[in-house]
Amino acid sequence: MASKILIPLLLFTTIQNVTPARILGIVPTASYSHQMFFQQIWRELALRGHDMVVITTDPTGENLPNFKEISIKENYGPFRKLMDAYGSEHIISFLMSDKMVKLNMEVIEHQMMLPQVQEVINNKTEHFDLLMIEHFPGIYYGLKHKYKCPMIGISAIDGFPVSHGVMGNPVHGVLYPNSQLPFQDDLNFAQRLTTVIFGVFLKRMFGNIDVLIEDFARKVYKDDTMPTMEELFDQTDMLFVNANPLFTAVRPHTPSTINLAGGVHMKKPQPLPKDLEDYINSSPNGIIYFSLGTNVKTKDLSSKMLQTFMDALSQLPYKVLWKFDADTLPGKPENVKITKWAPQQDILRHPKVKLFITQGGIQSIEEALYSYMPLVVLPFFGDQEPNAVKVKAKGMGLTLDPYNLDTKEFKETILEVINNKVYKDNVKKLAERIQDEPMTPLERAIWWTEYVLRHKGAQHLKGPRIPCWQYYYLDVFAFLGGVIILLLGITFGVIKLLIKGIKKLCCCRKTKKIKKN
Known part of the structure; x- marks a missing residue:
């Protein structure tokens, strides 16, 4: 066989x-x-x-x-x-x-x-x-x-x-x-x-x-x-x-x-570095992975935004692995580990990872899809905001405006996506449909x-x-409009002549009648 x-x-x-x-x-x-x-x-x-x-x-x-x-x-x-x-x-x-x-x-x-x-x-x-x-x-x-x-x-x-x-x-x-x-x-x-x-x-x-x-x-x-x-x-x-x-x-x-x-761009699964593996496994409730990609430099974010992030994360019953663009983060909560580099695909595949907080780049969303990972999206620019709209519309997670974010809203959104299994189910359903292809x-x-x-x-x-005026039928509509106007003009002209003829005929009969009398 x-x-x-x-x-x-x-x-x-x-x-x-x-x-x-x-x-x-x-x-x-x-x-x-x-x-x-x-x-x-x-x-x-x-x-x-x-x-x-x-x-x-x-x-x-x-x-x-x-x-x-x-x-x-x-x-x-x-x-x-x-x-x-x-x-x-x-x-x-x-x-x-x-x-x-x-x-x-x-x-x-x-x-x-x-x-x-x-x-x-x-x-x-x-x-x-x-x-x-x-x-x-x-x-x-x-x-x-x-x-x-x-x-x-x-x-x-x-x-x-x-x-x-x-x-x-x-x-x-x-x-x-x-x-x-x-x-x-x-x-x-x-x-x-x-x-x-x-x-x-x-x-x-x-x-x-x-x-x-x-x-x-x-x-x-x-x-x-x-x-x-x-x-x-x-x-x-x-x-x-x-x-x-x-x-x-x-x-x-x-x-x-x-x-x-x-x-x-998806690669075959690889073992995580030992320090990351140990950190993820050390959390009894699982962890949250937080990365804003490569174009959003987290070390350059405003102190107010960073403080909001840290205040919300510190109140969660989960450990957090945060891809951060610096070696230190003043005021970092005890339940947060920062790393300048992270093998994102393999982290998202780990069974103890509960949620992916992302800027919404398309590659990050694809990696979440292939790992059945629900999302909280914080879009900054480019295609991130349109992607965030799609994530919410598809029921894969929720989206927040990073420039107008408060601690309570951030915390409650994270807990909602983790605790409501409908988001993970929607990600899984969409991923299975996407992967159902012949190659x-x-x-x-x-x-x-x-x-x-x-x-x-x-x-x-x-x-x-073809030029836009052909694509939108503008020449066809112009021609048909001209024909209609011409026909209407002819019709009104004929009607006008008929009315004029009828009036003239009536006037002649009236004149003859007067002469007879």
Whole structure:
């Protein structure tokens, strides 16, 4: 029986084999959560015999024979300035500001002028068979023209509307709100108005940056024959997004867009370090794991917010393991242990962990899902607030505003999520549905990557792109409106002539009658 199963599997594997290729992966975002999402993909492609070269802000240092990492850690400096500004201002006013454009260009110019990046750009003997680039308007698309190879866009979150538009996916602000907006299904009028205005400002932002990028790209690539970055961006062959319709939103898309469905970065379980294992096991009631991710620096939070956290945690009948960005925390409660690094996936898998307090990054939520862990979400910026809205809507936990938080509310919310088993049941139910698929997210990513290699692109899977006035039938409505107006005009004209004729006829009869008399 086993041999009957094995033979088709071997045949399938043989059919899907692809000639080893040289692949360049580029993830310029200086955020570990973005980087770790792709690390498993790079590793798996290298293990399958492909030559992987990766430009990354967070190299793994893994020693594989055909795996090279080009570190651009220096990008954390200008990127941190951008994120600090983004987190401190209202999102729409920030998108409108010249400051945002200036900070974005500082990030781009800084990374493109790094010697290690310049070496990739100016190397005349290098070649690549495939580019895999984090997908948003930018400057790295000039490498597609340089290497004349297919390109896969990749995203650690759901794609921006501009990314979906490039692939021919329907883009509609109300049906499919931008993933950066904290909206769930059935938008009310105020939300529909907001999403339209946000879309206009987002388009303006990308437009302003594109103008500056275009000028800078000419200097960087030194190639007068190169198309514009927008034209090269439009040539994306396939798009990988970290989205799952069961959690994010149900949206139609063309075959060229692949939902990796979350969890692609999940690793096999590993034993916890002894100090963490002992600490978790020492709590008779279990523990709470508290982490605000890598982009929210806990050591830089206001003293008032930190005190609120500590006051609430000190009143709980649980020990707390808190991933904190410093070696010391003045006033730390006795039931709290801080650590600068934590193997989050393995901690969440531990049976004594009762709750995950998180900032709401999508990778953290995926790890909670795969560990059946209920959540309390404290969103700060970016996609965290929209994710928090979804967590609450799905019944996976509760969300609180970290900037307007009091001790009693924080404590009661934690106890509610721990003691009410409906939250854990909802997480488990959603996780089981998400995992009920014919292949894992990582297998899907590898299969479609090699599909693009086998067919030297995937433009044939993309949908048509039409201007918005055609998408919304404005020309059709204008034509039909014109026809209706014309018909009404003719009708009223005919009626007017008939009335005039009838009046004239009546007038003639009246005149004849008078003459007879």
